[in-house]
Amino acid sequence: MGCACLALSGAMAQAPTIQQDFDAAVALDEKGDPATALAAWEKLEARTKPGSRSRGLMLVRKSSALFRLKRADEAVQAVRAGLALLPKSDASLAEDRWRGYLQLGGVAANAIDYASADEAYLAAEQAAPDVGTRLSALLAFVETAVFVDPDAAAAALGRIDALVAGQPLDKIARALVARRHALLLLNRGDFAGAQTYAMDAVKQLGGLTERTDTRDVSARSDVAIAALLAGKSDVARRYMAMTGAGRLGNATFDPAVQMTPPDCGGEAGLKPADMAVVEFSIADDGTVFAVSPIYAAGGGAVAMEFARAARNWSWTPEQVKSLPPFFRANARVEIRCSTSFERPSIGKLLDGETRAWFATKGLDVPPETRGGDAAAAPRQRAALAAAEAKAGPNALAVLPAMFALAGNSVVGREESHVLLGRGRAIAEANGAPPLVRLAFDMRERLSGTSDSWRGGVFRRVMTPMLAEPAYAADPSARAAVRLLLADNERRLDSDRSRALLQQVATDAALPANDPMRVGALIRLASAE
Numbered sequence: 431m432g433c434a435c436l437a438l439s440g441a442m443a444q445a446p447t448i449q450q451d452f453d454a455a456v457a458l459d460e461k462g463d464p465a466t467a468l469a470a471w472e473k474l475e476a477r478t479k480p481g482s483r484s485r486g487l488m489l490v491r492k493s494s495a496l497f498r499l500k501r502a503d504e505a506v507q508a509v510r511a512g513l514a515l516l517p518k519s520d521a522s523l524a525e526d527r528w529r530g531y532l533q534l535g536g537v538a539a540n541a542i543d544y545a546s547a548d549e550a551y552l553a554a555e556q557a558a559p560d561v562g563t564r565l566s567a568l569l570a571f572v573e574t575a576v577f578v579d580p581d582a583a584a585a586a587l588g589r590i591d592a593l594v595a596g597q598p599l600d601k602i603a604r605a606l607v608a609r610r611h612a613l614l615l616l617n618r619g620d621f622a623g624a625q626t627y628a629m630d631a632v633k634q635l636g637g638l639t640e641r642t643d644t645r646d647v648s649a650r651s652d653v654a655i656a657a658l659l660a661g662k663s664d665v666a667r668r669y670m671a672m673t674g675a676g677r678l679g680n681a682t683f684d685p686a687v688q689m690t691p692p693d694c695g696g697e698a699g700l701k702p703a704d705m706a707v708v709e710f711s712i713a714d715d716g717t718v719f720a721v722s723p724i725y726a727a728g729g730g731a732v733a734m735e736f737a738r739a740a741r742n743w744s745w746t747p748e749q750v751k752s753l754p755p756f757f758r759a760n761a762r763v764e765i766r767c768s769t770s771f772e773r774p775s776i777g778k779l780l781d782g783e784t785r786a787w788f789a790t791k792g793l794d795v796p797p798e799t800r801g802g803d804a805a806a807a808p809r810q811r812a813a814l815a816a817a818e819a820k821a822g823p824n825a826l827a828v829l830p831a832m833f834a835l836a837g838n839s840v841v842g843r844e845e846s847h848v849l850l851g852r853g854r855a856i857a858e859a860n861g862a863p864p865l866v867r868l869a870f871d872m873r874e875r876l877s878g879t880s881d882s883w884r885g886g887v888f889r890r891v892m893t894p895m896l897a898e899p900a901y902a903a904d905p906s907a908r909a910a911v912r913l914l915l916a917d918n919e920r921r922l923d924s925d926r927s928r929a930l931l932q933q934v935a936t937d938a939a940l941p942a943n944d945p946m947r948v949g950a951l952i953r954l955a956s957a958e
Contacts, residue, residue, distance in 0.1 A: 486515025546842035577730035704728035706736035905939035909946035
């Protein structure tokens with residue numbers, strides 16, 4: 431008995447403490463081993479009391495591993511649950527709250543959901559316990575806000591300048607600040623100002639020397655883009671030549687096996703004159719990551735649409751091996767939309783049906799916003815609040831204001847999801863026709879996931895709607911769902927896309943001149 435007790439005592443003495451397990455999990459995170467790190471965080475989570483602050487810390491920490499394992503929705507759920515257990519009143523938890531909001535911003539930015547990213551980064555700024563953490567949140571905010579709310583980006587840059595004034599900032603950080611200024615000015619059309627800031631970033635990084643890393647490449651490329659747009663082609667050529675372009679040697683930058691530009695028209699309303707420069711990295715398996723727009727002629731919505739297109743490109747393993755790692759780590763391309771197939775927008779058609787139904791109910795139809803969503807959002811929120819106060823939160827009268835706010839590009843995904851769910855319920859309760867219900871329903875479902883852009887997710891979310899009686903029994907609604915699926919499948923599975931289009935084109939229940947049938951025929955003709 432004595433020997434058994436001694437053995438047990440020795441085993442207990444050797445058991446790692448929670449702090450030791452925590453340090454080990456942090457080390458795994460830093461090592462870049464997300465699967466093992468996740469297992470470590472989940473082991474720690476099990477050792478903490480449900481509802482405790484310690485449990486909240488573990489949930490926030492494990493979200494990073496979930497995200498790197500491409501489990502974005504679970505990462506968001508973990509962060510949200512963790513933050514709920516970390517009260518603002520406890521200053522000792524400020525850094526962990528900052529970390530959680532920064533993680534939420536990163537997930538949203540990866541999905542090119544810049545409105546949600548902006549919300550999270552602003553929350554991270556508020557939670558930040560010191561200059562360094564606040565600066566990192568603000569720099570992240572500016573990078574996404576430039577394409578959603580340039581005025582907010584400019585205000586944040588003002589806060590950055592005030593924050594770093596007199597601070598012993600290292601040159602890499604100062605270069606980042608200069609590059610954010612350049613990014614905003616570039617996309618506001620102040621090319622000379624953008625060039626000045628971009629040149630300052632190059633200077634902070636050591637100047638125009640033969641030494642080149644990915645930071646140098648990006649900063650020098652910024653100068654080249656700004657100079658080219660400002661008509662200074664000699665400067666542009668000199669800086670572009672110093673981005674490391676010569677490192678390809680006798681090789682070429684092999685185009686991806688899936689490197690199709692987006693079509694003109696479509697849901698984003700892209701025009702032939704629209705153009706964007708997009709930056710991305712290529713992983714060992716040929717997939718694209720770290721996608722971000724740098725400049726767009728056409729505005730922020732155009733920039734994000736081109737970035738979404740680049741996110742779905744891919745290279746074969748053989749192509750990846752032939753690409754120098756230096757270029758895979760930091761590639762930039764100019765993208766324009768394809769004029770070979772300008773498809774009518776199904777989303778805009780559904781919006782038109784919804785507005786027409788509002789009019790039949792005697793409801794004031796909110797005007798369409800064309801740009802300026804950031805300025806429109808406060809008015810739309812006020813209109814919704816006024817309608818709710820007057821008629822009640824579930825009244826038909828609130829639906830137009832709810833519809834307008836949910837469709838505003840600066841409203842984050844999670845808020846839009848709630849608004850669309852409420853809107854769908856109100857529309858159904860008031861006998862809305864299938865196309866109007868579909869306008870709310872499909873967007874509610876797609877906004878329910880943070881990675882609807884990933885291959886197969888759109889199909890998984892939308893396909894069940896074809897069998898649901900509300901849509902299956904209505905020729906226009908089932909045609910709309912098929913067209914949306916066909917557009918998504920066009921680059922993933924062309925045979926399936928064509929089959930869906932044929933089903934719409936040959937649906938005898940649709941009149942010959944029905945917009946859905948015409949849309950299908952246009953798409954089929956362009957595929958020949």
